[in-house]
Amino acid sequence: MYEIGGLIIIGVVAQWIAWRLRVPAILPLILAGILIGPGWEWYSGHRLVSPRFDSEAGTGLFPGNLLYSFVSLSIGLILFEGGLTLRLREIRGLADSIFRLTTYGAFTTTVVAGLAAHFVMGLNWQIAFLFSTLIVVTGPTVIAPIMRQINVKRQVATVLKWESIVIDPVGAFLAVLFYNFIVAYYDPQATIYEALVKFVQSGLVGIGLGFVFGHILFILISRLYIPKFLLNIFTLGAVVGAFLVSDSIAHESGLLTTVVMGAYLANRDVPFLDDILDFKESLTLLLISLLFILLSANMTVEQITLVLTKESLFVFLIVVVLARPLGVFWSLRSSELTWRDKAFISWVGPRGIVAAGVASLFGIELAKEGIADAEYITPLVFLIVLGTVLLNATLAGLVARKLKVSLPKGSSVLIFGASEGARQLANSLQESGRDVTLVTPNRAAADVAEEDNLTAITIPIDADLDRHMDLSDIGYILALTGSDEDNFYLLNTYRSREGIRGAFRLVTRKEIQAQRFNDEALFGHYASYLLFNRAARNFGEVQALEIDDPKQIGSLLAQLRQEKAIPLYLRCAEYGDITFITANEGTLSVTTGDTLYFLGEPLTQTSPPTGQKERKIEA
16 A cells, blocks of 8 residues: 555656656656665665565565556556547648658668667667667657647647657557567467467557447447546546457557547547546556656666666667667658758657556566566666657757757747638748647638648637647737627737737727727738738738848838738748737837738839848748
8 A cells, every 4th residue: 555655656746846847757757766666675675666566575566467467558548648639630741751750760760779789789689679669669758748848840749749659559569579579489389470460460450449449439428428427437448448358359459449549539529528638638647657667666776787888878879869860861751841850850759658668568578488688678678768768858959949940939829710811821820930729619610721731729719728728838819800809808818828928909990990009909000800801812812021121111011001911920030930010010120031921912023112022922
């Protein structure tokens, strides 16, 4: 009882320390596990916590293979929660990159890391490639905290998130395949063909049952066969049941079943999905805390000393500076991502709970069989996990800034309304490197926005937005609805939130009549909701004009308004920051090379001011 209670307390404290220090929680969790396990054993001769039950000493938590079962089932629940965040609309234009990264990239890492483990560490071929399959995974448990700390372009963050969740079951399957190969190699009664058949069978069963159980759960929830007060616990039971059924049919297929099941629900209109996701996030946080502490506490002093060598360090460097970049650049060679994006993705490759969990389990099983070099599996994988997380947690922000893939803090834009004008503005902002989210109660308008590759959320205007999206990096609020009352309500609700750099709305009819404008009134002296959207329909695209002479910005804006064009915002050439044009212009800070975006006809070469360079961005 005291050991279990102590583990929960240590896990909570470690998570809090990680939050205070702004590092992924895996760092304090693994260090805490090592401290109460092998660290305390080295210091005093006994462990504070023994994950595996020792019948002779009468201590420990999990007898027999129960630790294996607990870890496997917990990882399945973690991957289900990850699957719930995989919405297909996020990867429009990125699906091919993610597929290549989780196939070609994984293959490259497997080959390079396997060769390094064999030739540098001297491990036999079987153990070397089992190790390499285990470290291809970049877990969401460590990617997500790192992405929350640094604000990078949405394309880059989306690729990293999807890769981390999709690659987990792929890596686990590769590890299972090589594990079965090793068993077949050393067991005269088994064959390599049987191992390959088991691998294919596990994949088909995992994908098929994931869709089946996901659809059944969707029907039960959408038809309200489950009362709301039982929804979370029923979903938990359904996921556990799906995992057990899948695993009983095909060994190690449960992980893939839970990922597919979560992704299926994420892409259907499931009632109360946010409530389920909130519950699963809390449960996942507890499971991650327990797993990392248990697995690191289960290591021995002898295992740790095995990898405290220069050969192990060299293997680690090969994985980080050769295997990962080679896999990323090869798999993304035909991608639209820039070389800077690819370089950053190459750097961010922290390993997570699947690598640590499966390595611990396989290491134990192979060591019991007396297979040579099996004792290296667990500590070597933990070295990769701890080292990659430490590097990424400390240097990812610096690397993002040096590669210019990061955005200024609070650079995301939240637009209320999804009219044609709002969509064209959102498209232009995305082209300028902003993360944009549209919020509307109109499902049809949201569908049109998503067809334009925009992120749209369908909720009532007065809904609690925090329950539907992460507002931590929202810097600008734009109220572009057709109701003046709603626009004022939205600004009053959100303008005082921490991190908001600007809150703006469309001008009202009264302001247009009186020609008196507040600093928060957008675009122009006549840019009401009707005229703003009429301009969007008439002109059909957002124009961009590079400014050569900052002193002419006033006359340029006057000319645009004289021609009934609507100026939208300025983009700083040096820093990439944006400034929205308001009806009460005041003093705009403009430098040479900045870009003005507007709705209107392209300015002719003879139109004042002279000397402007013009280019067009399709909306």
